[in-house]
Amino acid sequence: xxxxxxxxxxxxxxxxxxxxxxxxKSTEKLSSGYKINRAADDAxxxxxxxxxxxxxxxxxxxxxxxxxxxSCVQTAEGALGEVHDMLQRMNELAVKGAxxxxxxxxxxxxxxxxxxxxxxxxxxxxxxxxxxxxxxDGTFQNKGLQVGAESGQHIAITIGNMCTNDLIASALAKGIxxxxxxxxxxxxxxxxxxxxxxxxPQGVVAYWVPGTGTTFAKQEYWDKSTVEPWGSPxxxxxxxxxxxxxxxxxxYDAITDxxxxxxxxxxxxxxxxxxxxxxxxxxISDVRFFQALNAFAKSAITDVSEARSDLGAIQNRLExxxxxxxxxxxxxxxxxxAIRDTDIATEMVRYANNNILMxxxxxxxxxxxxxNQGVLSLL
Numbered sequence: 578x579x580x581x582x583x584x585x586x587x588x589x590x591x592x593x594x595x596x597x598x599x600x601x602k603s604t605e606k607l608s609s610g611y612k613i614n615r616a617a618d619d620a621x622x623x624x625x626x627x628x629x630x631x632x633x634x635x636x637x638x639x640x641x642x643x644x645x646x647x648s649c650v651q652t653a654e655g656a657l658g659e660v661h662d663m664l665q666r667m668n669e670l671a672v673k674g675a676x677x678x679x680x681x682x683x684x685x686x687x688x689x690x691x692x693x694x695x696x697x698x699x700x701x702x703x704x705x706x707x708x709x710x711x712x713x714d715g716t717f718q719n720k721g722l723q724v725g726a727e728s729g730q731h732i733a734i735t736i737g738n739m740c741t742n743d744l745i746a747s748a749l750a751k752g753i754x755x756x757x758x759x760x761x762x763x764x765x766x767x768x769x770x771x772x773x774x775x776x777x778p779q780g781v782v783a784y785w786v787p788g789t790g791t792t793f794a795k796q797e798y799w800d801k802s803t804v805e806p807w808g809s810p811x812x813x814x815x816x817x818x819x820x821x822x823x824x825x826x827x828x829y830d831a832i833t834d835x836x837x838x839x840x841x842x843x844x845x846x847x848x849x850x851x852x853x854x855x856x857x858x859x860x861i862s863d864v865r866f867f868q869a870l871n872a873f874a875k876s877a878i879t880d881v882s883e884a885r886s887d888l889g890a891i892q893n894r895l896e897x898x899x900x901x902x903x904x905x906x907x908x909x910x911x912x913x914x915a916i917r918d919t920d921i922a923t924e925m926v927r928y929a930n931n932n933i934l935m936x937x938x939x940x941x942x943x944x945x946x947x948x949n950q951g952v953l954s955l956l
Contacts, residue, residue: 586945593938600931629913635726640902646722656705668874674867684862713739715833748876755872820869
């Protein structure tokens with residue numbers, strides 16, 4: 578029997594300390610909700626779960642980005658809805674102004690309303706913004722919405738210039754003919770254009786609007802008395818900027834859509850210098866101007882419809898994107914939870930077991946400390 582070293586007590590104390598450490602870990606896991614609170618708990622599991630956390634947080638933000646994109650698209654599309662309404666009214670006024678029962682004074686009143694509508698279209702175009710970014714002035718080009726957790730995962734949004742000048746330019750670039758019942762006194766006949774000249778079909782007799790300078794369509798549109806290809810006798814004019822300046826000034830140089838600008842330049846080689854058509858405030862609004870306005874309104878409505886359709890398609894795409902991102906976030910979070918989160922039921926079983934062991938260890942340590950008392954009976 579020895580008293581210098583109480584090996585029984587040492588063993589009981591060692592086991593008690595191990596149980597106490599295990600109990601502390603269980604307490605930490607139960608109180609934090611995580612079974613990995615430090616790298617030492619599960620080094621590989623920590624690394625994997627942190628990668629998943631990065632992805633989840635990135636995708637969560639990407640979903641918010643896509644929602645911002647929807648808000649942006651809805652702002653632009655709502656503004657274009659108002660532009661649509663104004664163009665529909667403009668088309669209505671064009672049909673009204675072409676009626677032969679109206680006087681010159683009547684048409685002047687209609688002209689004033691059309692001018693105001695065109696000015697309002699320009700105001701809407703210049704003031705529609707989202708987060709201090711103009712949406713309809715042509716500067717909102719290839720804006721990438723970051724809709725993924727990784728770089729380069731984006732959806733591009735482009736909105737063209739919806740100003741009246743660009744809508745007119747688009748109509749001119751389409752080479753639209755409109756039919757009238759009169760040969761305008763503002764036209765004069767020239768020789769048949771060269772069939773090889775770009776934009777001049779064979780057999781068309783050109784009439785030129787008198788004026789100065791060489792800006793596109795100030796001098797140039799066609800007036801042909803024929804049954805074909807327009808179906809009935811009359812004078813078919815090529816829509817030109819000059820036809821619309823009674824309602825709105827036009828500037829070739831101010832066109833922001835380079836594709837449209839190049840098309841005008843390539844199709845009308847004689848008029849490539851650009852310039853400005855000023856609004857003709859004092860011009861008499863005859864029937865032909867309203868027939869030209871009708872052709873313009875039809876073209877502009879088509880252009881705005883195309884822009885709204887694109888925005889609607891993008892919004893639908895973003896809604897699907899958000900649904901997909903939220904689904905990925907949910908499933909990735911579930912996978913990360915399986916690695917990182919504490920299984921409370923399992924951990925409580927371990928905690929209860931350790932709690933019993935600790936009580937037993939305390940009791941055995943007390944008994945071991947008392948075992949050397951028997952030596953006193955020998956002394």
